[in-house]
Amino acid sequence: MFEHEQVVIRSGRRSRLPVIVAVHSTALGPAAGGLRLWHYPDWRDGVTDALRLSAAMTAKFAVAGLPSGGGKTVVALPEGTVLDPERRRDVLQDVADTIESLGGTYSTGPDVGTGPEDMALIGTITSHVFCRPAHLGGSGDSSPHTAQGTLAALRAVSRRLYGTARLDGRRLAVVGLGRVGAGLARLLAAEGAALTVTDTDPDKRKIGDELGAVWCSPDEILAADVDIVVPAALGSCLTAHTVAQLRCRAVVGPANNQLATPDVADLLHRRGILWVPDYVASAGGVVHAVSTELHHLAPDEVRARVDAIEHTVTGLLDTAESRGRTPAQAATELARRRLRATAGPAGT
Ligand code: PHE
Known part of the structure; x- marks a missing residue:
């Protein structure tokens, strides 16, 4: 359709x-x-x-609760x-x-x-x-805010799985050290997380070394023995094949379009791996840009909106659990509900 x-x-x-x-x-x-x-x-x-x-x-804005399309x-x-x-x-x-x-x-x-x-x-x-x-007059680079928002999502997941929002000592694999991935890896290293990292560009190894991270090849990192895998590269990394290899308890990251096909969310669920939809975890950048440039919020209010991704994720995990749904289904339903609540295209 x-x-x-x-x-x-x-x-x-x-x-x-x-x-x-x-x-x-x-x-x-x-x-x-x-x-x-x-x-x-x-x-x-x-x-x-x-x-x-x-x-x-569309789903990203709807779930973040922002009036944008x-x-x-x-x-x-x-x-x-x-x-x-x-x-x-x-x-x-x-x-x-x-x-x-x-x-x-x-x-x-x-x-x-x-x-x-x-x-x-x-x-x-x-x-x-x-x-x-x-x-x-713009709000500048959005990638640090995307990284900050993903950190908020990771805290919600950590609290759910390990009873604490703190990530020190947690083993995380960051897949991709582009602008967002590298920024997020820095935030995680500063928290004391144990990092495994990769990028298709071997030059990025320097960033890993700087952060005391273990370097892993791009085709092996999804099977790494870690707590949480953090996709931060190009999309479609989660397929029936790669999901079968995962050894982590959760997949939460800022890369857009992580699922090769929507049904991969069910495969993750069946394996007992918690997947936070990419469009929820990656909203920090747009939330920052739109809140600053369109809604003219003060920096601390903008930051609070980015950090609120933690509550959004907690809410979705609660709903998923209480209704026997996957987090992906809970997020889709929330987005649909917010979209249905409006009359139609803007201006009509
Ligand atoms: N790359 C951003 C995203 O996928 C897009 C974006 C950022 C758009 C900031 C507008 C402002 O969310």
């Missing part, structure tokens, strides 16, 4: 690259979601990614493409034109492959952009 409000696929005027903007829902408010600038075997794979990621943004932009780069600065600027301007043409229905932000400087450039063409650097 096609459930998106609109999907725009355009060949960029300057770059000639496919710019894909998927607006999943504006039922709760204007849509927001990051710009993913990434390689795909085929541009159609970029469309599939945009469709899934934008739907997850879900969207996402993907620029599908052919495999092996390296963008020089000029071409990168062309791509970003093409994205900005497309967003501007949507007239505020959707605002973008950073995601895999983009950051605050890119948002600054987009901001020269359209005002519908989050996370520009602070000196330009």
Whole structure:
């Protein structure tokens, strides 16, 4: 079933690259979601990614209790493409034109492959952009806040499984040391957690060494003997095959779209592994951006909203337990309920 409000696929005027903007829902408010600038075997794979990621943004905002809708932009780069600065600027301007043409229905932000400087450039063409650097009036890099929100989710899970929100001595495997993963690993190391880490980029090993973490190869880390696995890389890491290998008690991380297919949530549940939906654990970044830039909250109020992810997760685990559901089902039901409570698309 096609459930998106609109999907725009355009060949960029300057770059000639496919710019894909998927607006999943504006039922709760204007849509927001990051710009993913990434390689795909085929541009159609970029469309599939945009469709899934934008739907997850709708759920992310609904469960976080924020009046925003879900969207996402993907620029599908052919495999092996390296963008020089000029071409990168062309791509970003093409994205900005497309967003501007949507007239505020959707605002973008950073995601895999983009950051605050890119948002600054987009901001020269359209005002519908989050996370520009602070000196330009934006809320800056969202990744530390995504990491902070994931830490809050981890505390809720730790309390459920081990009776304490403290993570010192807990064994965690962080899969991916990008902007969010590395930040989260730092927070966890500062808490005294025992870390195992990996990244597909061997240069990231330095970060692991700095944190006193054990390095593990990307294809072995999911089977590591740890308490909690923390996916912080690209999506679809949880498949029937990888779930069978897990030795942990929980999987909680900031990566978007962790499940290869929705039924993998049931496989995790059947194995007695607690999975917190990615769109719940990863909400800290957007919660920070939207609360700061749209709702103009003070920094301590924004921080309280990010930390409230702990209560959200606790609530979902309670509901799941009392109704005999998986946390994934409890989260889907909460999102549906919040979306149903509204009349329809914003402005209608
Ligand atoms: N990458 C962020 C996410 O998936 C998207 C985002 C961050 C969008 C900040 C807007 C502002 O949640």
